[in-house]
Structures are given as structure tokens and as C-alpha cells.
Amino acid sequence: MTTTGAHQDAAGANARGWWWWGRRRSAVLDVGLALVSALECGLEGIRFADTAVLPVPVGVVFGLLAGVVLLVRRRWPFAVVLVAIAITPAEMGYLMGLVGLYTLAASETPRRIIGALTGMSLVGTLIVTYVRMRQNVVADSGLDAARWYVPVVAVLMSLGLTAPPVLFGLYVGARRRLMESLRERADSLEQELSLLADRAEQRAEWARTEERTRIAREMHDVVAHRVSLMVVHAAALQAVALKDPPKAVKNAALVGDMGRQALTELREMLGVLRAGEQVAARQASDAVSADAPAAVPLAAVGAAAAAAAAAAAEDGPGMGDIEVLVGESRDTGMVVELTVQGESRTYAPEVEQTAYRVVQEALTNVLKHAAGAKVMVRLAHREGEVAMQVENGPSDGGARDVGLPSGGNGLLGMRERVTALGGVFVSGETDAGGFRVSAVLPHRRAA
Structure with missing residues (x-):
């Protein structure tokens, strides 16, 4: 069951009137323990009434009321431990003490409070055990065995009634928190x-x-x-x-x-x-x-x-095909001049193709929008980069318009190609009334 499912079950149980119990079996278990504890304390209340010179019904009722407190161990575990410590002089509530210490140690109560209540329970049990054993040993044997026998037995009994439930509760609490953290980590990993x-x-x-x-x-x-x-x-x-x-x-x-x-x-x-x-x-x-x-x-x-x-x-195509491209444009009647600066060399395939496409699209734009204009194509091979520029003069007014449609994506496509390789693209009108397209591409594609 996931953490969310447990919270939903707890919420549903609370809606049905289960108070602080998340599941029905938890409520049944606590009610059963409370009944056993009340029966134990009621029987021990008879002896307490004889010792305290009280009516027997008073001692039984007192024991029953004290034992029923175990019913709230999950909600207020410290209250159960305090009641167990309070009735320790009456020599009753052993089951309550054991279950209360276990529940307190397994709960989310701060460690300093657990240590304080455990110490109080240990001291109270030690004192009562020491006094009762000393009285019994002296009354039965008439010997003073308090020098070593009574203290040793009192310490062992007080530790036996206190240490095991606390240690087991700490273990169960740590295991429960570990399982919750693992479930939360599994949920986070799933997310x-x-x-x-x-x-x-x-x-x-x-x-x-x-x-x-x-x-x-x-x-x-x-x-x-x-x-x-x-x-x-x-x-x-x-x-x-x-x-x-x-x-x-x-x-x-x-x-x-x-x-x-x-x-x-x-x-x-x-x-x-x-x-x-x-x-x-x-x-x-x-x-x-x-x-x-x-x-x-x-x-x-x-x-x-x-x-x-x-x-x-x-x-x-690559940069080696630019000269053929320019020749094809010349065959249409365009006046195209090609200038190459620097020593030509081989570039990465994407750089070669991008340079070719930029010049190709620029010449196509001249053919569409500036028929009859003179065109200058410049290539410059530099250290670590290659630059290209296509510039045309003003359109010849006497040239015939070929009527080619334009989708408006030519410059956008050139810019996308160049910037995708980490290059720089600039386009715009010139002072002479023409248009210029410039691009600089790095030798290798930028990371």
C-alpha cells in the first residue's frame, strides 16, 4: 500500500468514526489490550485495597479505570506511561507499563521525552521492587539480605520490565520510518x-x-x-x-x-x-x-x-558547386561576379551545404525581386571560419518581371541554417538601393 493509499484509508476510517485508529484491526487490538489490562489491574486492585485498608470495590474500580487508559496508547502514549508510573507503588499495571513504553518508543515523540519517561519508569520500578523485596526477605528469613541480594534482584527486575519494550519500540519505530522513507523515495522516483x-x-x-x-x-x-x-x-x-x-x-x-x-x-x-x-x-x-x-x-x-x-x-551540394551555381544564374541573363578570397579548403559537410544554400537562395531572391540587377558574390576563407556575401544593385527598371511567387521564407530559412551552426547572419538593404545578404560560418559546428 502506498503512502497516499494509507492516508486515504485513515481518512475513510476517521470518517466512519474510528477516532485515531487508521485500521479496524488496530482498534480491535487496542480494545483487547485495554480489557486485559483492566482485568489485570482490577485483580491487583483487590490486593491494593487490603494493603491500603480500603473497601475492595474501591480498589477494583480504581484498577479498572487505570487499566482502561491503555485504550489511548496510540493517541497519547506518554499519558499511558505516566499512569503506569503513578500506579507502580500499588503494584499494578505491569502490562500497561510494558505496552506503554513500547508504544512511546515506537512513536514520533522526541527522544528526550522518551528518555525522561523511561528513566522515571525505571527508577519507580526499582524503588518499589527494592522496598517490597526487602520487606519480604526480612519477613520470611529474618535475615538482612539487602547488602547484595535485594539490590541485584531489584535492578535486574526493573531493567527487565523497562529495557526490552523500549528497545523493541525503538527498533519498530526506526523500521517504520525507514519503510515510509522508502515508499516516499519510490513515489519520488516514479514521479x-x-x-x-x-x-x-x-x-x-x-x-x-x-x-x-x-x-x-x-x-x-x-x-x-x-x-x-x-x-x-x-x-x-x-x-x-x-x-x-x-x-x-x-x-x-x-x-x-x-x-x-x-x-x-x-x-x-x-x-x-x-x-x-x-x-x-x-x-x-x-x-x-x-x-x-x-x-x-x-x-x-x-x-x-x-x-x-x-x-x-x-x-x-557543397562550396565547390557555387561556381556552377553562379554559371547557371549567368545563363539566365543575370550579371553575376564571383570573387574568392583566401585559400580554399574542405569544411564540414553541414558547413559546405549551408554555404551553398545561402548563396543559392540569395541568387534566387535576386532573380525574383531584382530582375536585371548586377550581383556580386564574395567568398572569404578565413582562419576558423568562412564568410559569404551576395549583394545586388538596384533593379533594372527595363527588365521584364518574370512573375515568380514568393513565400517569404527564404531569408528565414537562411537565418535558421546559419544560426543552427553557430554562425552569424545579416541581411538588409544597401545605401545604393540594392540588397545584401551576409553570413559567417565557423569551421566546425558549435557545440
Whole structure:
């Protein structure tokens, strides 16, 4: 039974009128002990009445009233011990004394109070035992045996009536507190496990959200750039189809190449996603077959998402493809100038792909919003980082608008990519009326 269940049982018992007893058997036990104690004290009250020269009924009633006090031992154990000490001179209440000391030692009463009452009971029992034994020994044998026999027997009897119940009560109380602490610790561990499961589910949901965002960025970058170039070439093809057939044929070939490249990149992306789903399914099945906690399959989703992202970064384009990217933009009629500073070197796959996507999306934005503008693409290889900048001048008013739609997520996607690697991203209009996109990526991904 848990601690909460015990409290509920106790509350229900109190509601039914069980007073301070938490369970019915506890009440039955205390009533039985009180009846036995009252019977004992009542019988001993007869001898007390003879000794004190009192009527026998008075001694019996006194013993019965004193013995019934044991009924409240769980609520007021110190009161039971005090009554037992008070009736010790009358040589009654032995059961009450034993049970009262045990209950007092096992209760939550402070140790100093337990020690004081135990000492009082020990001293009272010692004095009464010493006096009665001395009187009996002298009356029976006529010898003065108080030098060693009476004190030794009195000490042993007083210790025997006091020490065992106190020690046993201390043991039971310590064991009870230990069990309560273990139950509380088990409850706290159960709560912690529940919190950990909730956090694992939140992390899995976060991983799924991150993966969906990454897929959206990849789809946007691939589709937006390739399709934008295809639209531009299709518009040029339409304009020169009748006037310049050779140029129309060239533009048609470029449109076909762009479409094939877009389909290739989409197939690669879908292949990586399917591979990630297979990894997640395999890890989930392994966890279920091993009877692992429910949090493991959720964590497998995050691991599969990370694996898919890493695979996509390794298989995707890199900085070496930026020159080809610039050439494709030039084929559409854009004036693009590429400048590279520093010694080119190999970077981490995610850095390579992010740099490529930033330049790609910036060129796509120029194609959408600043048709005919001159574009400057700068790459700078520095110590520990790589910087890129795409800047365009004002749009040529005479250039034909290709009518490409804009979802408004290009700059947001670039910023997310760069900041995810611990880099810096800045974008904004220039004084000359153009637009500038700048990004700095560290050589390695920040922890």
C-alpha cells in the first residue's frame, strides 16, 4: 500500500468514526489490550485495597479505570506511561507499563521525552521492587539480605520490565520510518520517471519538428531555385522562339537540364528520408523486442532525424558547386561576379551545404525581386571560419518581371541554417538601393 493509499484509508476510517485508529484491526487490538489490562489491574486492585485498608470495590474500580487508559496508547502514549508510573507503588499495571513504553518508543515523540519517561519508569520500578523485596526477605528469613541480594534482584527486575519494550519500540519505530522513507523515495522516483518520459516525448516531438523544418528548407531551396531558373528560361524561350530558333533550342535544353537536376535532388532527398524512416523503424522494433521503456522508441525518432540530416548534408551540394551555381544564374541573363578570397579548403559537410544554400537562395531572391540587377558574390576563407556575401544593385527598371511567387521564407530559412551552426547572419538593404545578404560560418559546428 502506498503512502497516499494509507492516508486515504485513515481518512475513510476517521470518517466512519474510528477516532485515531487508521485500521479496524488496530482498534480491535487496542480494545483487547485495554480489557486485559483492566482485568489485570482490577485483580491487583483487590490486593491494593487490603494493603491500603480500603473497601475492595474501591480498589477494583480504581484498577479498572487505570487499566482502561491503555485504550489511548496510540493517541497519547506518554499519558499511558505516566499512569503506569503513578500506579507502580500499588503494584499494578505491569502490562500497561510494558505496552506503554513500547508504544512511546515506537512513536514520533522526541527522544528526550522518551528518555525522561523511561528513566522515571525505571527508577519507580526499582524503588518499589527494592522496598517490597526487602520487606519480604526480612519477613520470611529474618535475615538482612539487602547488602547484595535485594539490590541485584531489584535492578535486574526493573531493567527487565523497562529495557526490552523500549528497545523493541525503538527498533519498530526506526523500521517504520525507514519503510515510509522508502515508499516516499519510490513515489519520488516514479514521479521522476514520469517527468523523464514526458521530457523524452517532448524531445522526440522537438526532433520531429526540427526534421520537418529541415525538410521544408531543403524542399524550398531545391524547388525554388531550380524552378525559378526554369521559369526564367521558359520566358526567354517564349520571347525568342520565332526570332532566334538556335537560342530557343539552347534555352529549351537549359530548361530540361534544370528540370532533371531538380528531380535528381528531390529523389536524393526522398531517399535520405526513407533511409531515416527505416532506421527509426528498426530501432523501435529492437526496443520493443528487448522490452525497453516507451521513451526509447521516441528517442529513436530523434536519432533517425539526426542521421537523416547528417546523410543529407554529406550527399548534398557543397562550396565547390557555387561556381556552377553562379554559371547557371549567368545563363539566365543575370550579371553575376564571383570573387574568392583566401585559400580554399574542405569544411564540414553541414558547413559546405549551408554555404551553398545561402548563396543559392540569395541568387534566387535576386532573380525574383531584382530582375536585371548586377550581383556580386564574395567568398572569404578565413582562419576558423568562412564568410559569404551576395549583394545586388538596384533593379533594372527595363527588365521584364518574370512573375515568380514568393513565400517569404527564404531569408528565414537562411537565418535558421546559419544560426543552427553557430554562425552569424545579416541581411538588409544597401545605401545604393540594392540588397545584401551576409553570413559567417565557423569551421566546425558549435557545440
